[in-house]
Amino acid sequence: MRHTRKGLVVAALGAAIVLAACSTDGSVDPSANPDTGTEQPAETQASGEWFDQAVYDEQFEQRSATFEGDPETPWLQYIDGEMTDTAEWATDEPMRACFANASISNPWRQTGFITMQQQAEALTESGVLASMEVRDAGDDDNTQIADIDYFISQGDCDAFIISPNSTAALTPAVERACETGRPVIVFDRGVDTDCATSFIHPIGGYAWGIDTAEFLIDNLDEGSNIVALRILPGVDVLEHRWAAAEKLLTEAGMNVEDHFTGADPTEIKSIITDALSAGDVDGIWMDAGDGAVAAIEAFEDAGAELPVITGEDEMSFLRAWQERDITALGPVYSNFQWRTPLLALEMIANGEPVPTEWVLPQVPVTEDDRDALIEANEGMPDGHYARFGGEDLPGFPDAWQNR
Amino acid sequence: MTAVAVQPSLGRRFVAGLGTPSGAVFLLLVALLVAVVVANPNFADPNQLVRFLARTAPIAIAAIGQFFVIVSGEFDLSMGAVIATQVVIAGNVIGQDEAMILPGIALMLLVGVVVGVVNGLLTTVAKVPSFIVTLGMMLALYGFVRFLTGGAATGNPVDSFREIGRGLLLDTIPYPVIMLIVVGAAAWALMRAPYGQTLLAVGDNPVTARLSGTRTVVVKTSAFVLSALAATVAGILLVGYAGVHPSIGQGYEFQAITAVVLGGAVLGGGRGWVLSAAAGAISLELLFTLLNIAGIDATWRPTVQGAIIIAAVALGGVAWRAARKPSAPAAAARAEDPDPAPPSKTTTPPITTTTGEQ
Numbered sequence: 001m002r003h004t005r006k007g008l009v010v011a012a013l014g015a016a017i018v019l020a021a022c023s024t025d026g027s028v029d030p031s032a033n034p035d036t037g038t039e040q041p042a043e044t045q046a047s048g049e050w051f052d053q054a055v056y057d058e059q060f061e062q063r064s065a066t067f068e069g070d071p072e073t074p075w076l077q078y079i080d081g082e083m084t085d086t087a088e089w090a091t092d093e094p095m096r097a098c099f100a101n102a103s104i105s106n107p108w109r110q111t112g113f114i115t116m117q118q119q120a121e122a123l124t125e126s127g128v129l130a131s132m133e134v135r136d137a138g139d140d141d142n143t144q145i146a147d148i149d150y151f152i153s154q155g156d157c158d159a160f161i162i163s164p165n166s167t168a169a170l171t172p173a174v175e176r177a178c179e180t181g182r183p184v185i186v187f188d189r190g191v192d193t194d195c196a197t198s199f200i201h202p203i204g205g206y207a208w209g210i211d212t213a214e215f216l217i218d219n220l221d222e223g224s225n226i227v228a229l230r231i232l233p234g235v236d237v238l239e240h241r242w243a244a245a246e247k248l249l250t251e252a253g254m255n256v257e258d259h260f261t262g263a264d265p266t267e268i269k270s271i272i273t274d275a276l277s278a279g280d281v282d283g284i285w286m287d288a289g290d291g292a293v294a295a296i297e298a299f300e301d302a303g304a305e306l307p308v309i310t311g312e313d314e315m316s317f318l319r320a321w322q323e324r325d326i327t328a329l330g331p332v333y334s335n336f337q338w339r340t341p342l343l344a345l346e347m348i349a350n351g352e353p354v355p356t357e358w359v360l361p362q363v364p365v366t367e368d369d370r371d372a373l374i375e376a377n378e379g380m381p382d383g384h385y386a387r388f389g390g391e392d393l394p395g396f397p398d399a400w401q402n403r
Numbered sequence: 404m405t406a407v408a409v410q411p412s413l414g415r416r417f418v419a420g421l422g423t424p425s426g427a428v429f430l431l432l433v434a435l436l437v438a439v440v441v442a443n444p445n446f447a448d449p450n451q452l453v454r455f456l457a458r459t460a461p462i463a464i465a466a467i468g469q470f471f472v473i474v475s476g477e478f479d480l481s482m483g484a485v486i487a488t489q490v491v492i493a494g495n496v497i498g499q500d501e502a503m504i505l506p507g508i509a510l511m512l513l514v515g516v517v518v519g520v521v522n523g524l525l526t527t528v529a530k531v532p533s534f535i536v537t538l539g540m541m542l543a544l545y546g547f548v549r550f551l552t553g554g555a556a557t558g559n560p561v562d563s564f565r566e567i568g569r570g571l572l573l574d575t576i577p578y579p580v581i582m583l584i585v586v587g588a589a590a591w592a593l594m595r596a597p598y599g600q601t602l603l604a605v606g607d608n609p610v611t612a613r614l615s616g617t618r619t620v621v622v623k624t625s626a627f628v629l630s631a632l633a634a635t636v637a638g639i640l641l642v643g644y645a646g647v648h649p650s651i652g653q654g655y656e657f658q659a660i661t662a663v664v665l666g667g668a669v670l671g672g673g674r675g676w677v678l679s680a681a682a683g684a685i686s687l688e689l690l691f692t693l694l695n696i697a698g699i700d701a702t703w704r705p706t707v708q709g710a711i712i713i714a715a716v717a718l719g720g721v722a723w724r725a726a727r728k729p730s731a732p733a734a735a736a737r738a739e740d741p742d743p744a745p746p747s748k749t750t751t752p753p754i755t756t757t758t759g760e761q
Contacts, residue, residue: 235701245664260702264653265645270458275446292635293559301569302454335477 083353092349094130098157102165107383112338209244224282228258265294272298289314316382330365334387457577466662468633476672477533484544489638494647519631523624559675568643581597606672
């Protein structure tokens with residue numbers, strides 16, 4: 001009797017798992033974001049796709065656009081467009097800035113956050129800032145919503161800076177911050193509202209995907225095998241990179257397979273080793289440089305020829321690239337954007353207009369400028385980003401070296 | 404295995420052994436290996452096989468460590484966090500300084516022992532369920548790792564240290580494979596020794612074991628120490644293999660538990676073979692490789708793992724009983740036993756060989 005029941009339970013569990021497998025397949029809505037705003041209009045939500053032709057075309061153009069301002073200070077450059085009038089907030093008093101940060105859980109955010117703190121120090125010295133209070137949401141939407149509401153109710157903020165954890169979930173909180181009538185600056189990931197004084201970001205994920213895919217297509221023959229290593233699904237900035245690259249690579253007749261790695265180097269090595277045991281791998285595409293070294297090592301451990309690879313402007317990747325002299329490209333999601341929100345506050349305090357959508361340049365690292373960048377960043381840890389843009393800030397280079 | 408009054412021939416014992424869950428995992432391993440080779444003939448290349456074994460060594464070693472805890476009737480959920488901690492310690496303490504390799508390894512082993520002792524004492528002396536103790540330990544250690552790293556990769560330790568996880572002995576056998584063989588042999592010997600019998604007895608029936616003079620506190624605590632040390636060795640291998648990243652080791656505790664259960668060990672303790680745990684780990688990795696070749700997303704792995712845990716525990720209980728039936732004299736009496744626990748839990752005296760490690 002007991003045996004039969006146990007058998008039934010096992011069978012039922014098996015059936016439940018199979019059913020779950022069928023019912024969730026393909027119905028995962030990555031953003032749950034039906035009402036898109038200006039930054040990510042009309043993604044084909046229903047099919048769970050991240051590709052958007054209009055935004056793709058826009059970013060394709062922006063890669064060769066003319067940027068206003070001095071190329072020596074790319075963090076202040078922008079593409080000419082609509083400006084927000086800030087005269088109402090002009091002040092001589094030092095401002096209390098409140099920064100709701102999504103997290104510092106990857107080296108890119110850690111590097112940027114150091115740059116931001118050093119920029120805050122510079123602006124405190126020059127009397128623009130009184131203080132910058134920071135709350136770190138630890139990659140959690142709810143925590144960040146609470147952080148923003150705390151800033152609003154505390155009433156102690158002259159300006160809000162928000163680096164949203166995710167698009168849809170943070171939109172209402174950003175709108176509440178806007179309703180206080182004080183300046184709100186959003187940067188990095190976007191939200192579905194145009195209420196912010198300025199939304200600061202580099203060109204974007206599609207541009208990254210286009211740059212990297214074109215590089216692989218230029219350096220590989222048609223029909224080459226490319227393994228794409230992606231950190232995780234569902235994050236717009238990462239999904240857009242892959243959406244654009246996948247489109248171009250497939251159109252160019254490449255054999256691509258993509259894997260999620262969680263940026264875990266053991267996972268990356270296993271994936272590459274498996275792929276190499278099944279056949280040649282000619283190219284590696286990565287949606288972030290974190291883990292590129294593990295990918296390269298996997299080829300070395302297997303005694304295979306090194307692939308054409310696209311990583312990032314992270315030092316570990318640039319150094320591995322230089323040591324081995326592989327055919328590579330270091331796409332960039334401009335890290336210096338972490339300075340820009342505070343510099344925008346300075347402009348606001350001066351009553352100067354700021355770009356409503358502030359599009360920063362985003363220039364990949366090529367073999368030609370690789371060595372100069374490595375030299376300029378000598379002594380920086382592996383998790384540092386070459387185009388961090390903080391060389392002129394107080395505390396350079398110690399603040400970035402001793403993290 | 405099921406020792407009976409009359410000792411059967413070696414051949415019959417072998418066949419009977421394959422009929423138990425702990426023996427069947429070896430059949431499963433062979434079947435999966437054949438399936439992988441059929442799907443990807445390159446895999447049969449000895450170089451590939453050895454490299455696969457090297458990659459599997461850390462999880463197999465972790466499974467061996469977890470086996471000691473499970474067979475003593477407890478859980479160790481802190482393994483993955485111990486691995487992450489050791490990886491981060493290696494990156495921070497050893498860094499680029501070769502002179503720090505030995506002190507670094509010593510520190511890592513010490514941390515392993517301390518974690519194991521704390522887990523063990525809280526479980527045995529403070530009588531907090533090990534599920535909670537090691538869960539708390541896991542969170543505490545992950546917090547520590549986050550504090551040290553901010554959740555992102557930091558610099559790798561010096562290459563000569565990483566050779567332990569990356570290098571080859573005489574250009575043929577990877578060090579991790581050697582490490583796995585050494586750890587496996589030591590664990591096998593330990594389970595054959597009186598210590599192993601005592602451990603099984605404690606897991607089988609702690610009350611009887613205590614009444615018959617076993618120091619359960621020492622025995623169980625040492626099982627936790629062995630588990631934490633296994634995690635430490637796995638961490639050393641992983642930091643060599645892959646480098647420093649706080650996500651390394653994440654999920655290893657469940658993978659290790661799955662491997663142990665797949666290897667036929669009974670949750671709740673008292674029964675299982677240690678080498679079957681290692682075989683379970685390798686089978687699990689083979690299964691993932693097979694799924695990968697079949698083009699199934701890696702995102703499904705947790706689902707597969709969850710299904711295996713449940714199925715293995717459910718079937719394992721049935722199969723152990725079935726395997727014991729023909730030889731166990733008390734089988735008829737046990738069949739009437741209204742207690743839903745496995746029969747051995749209530750009726751088998753602890754020190755008999757019925758629950759022995761083979």
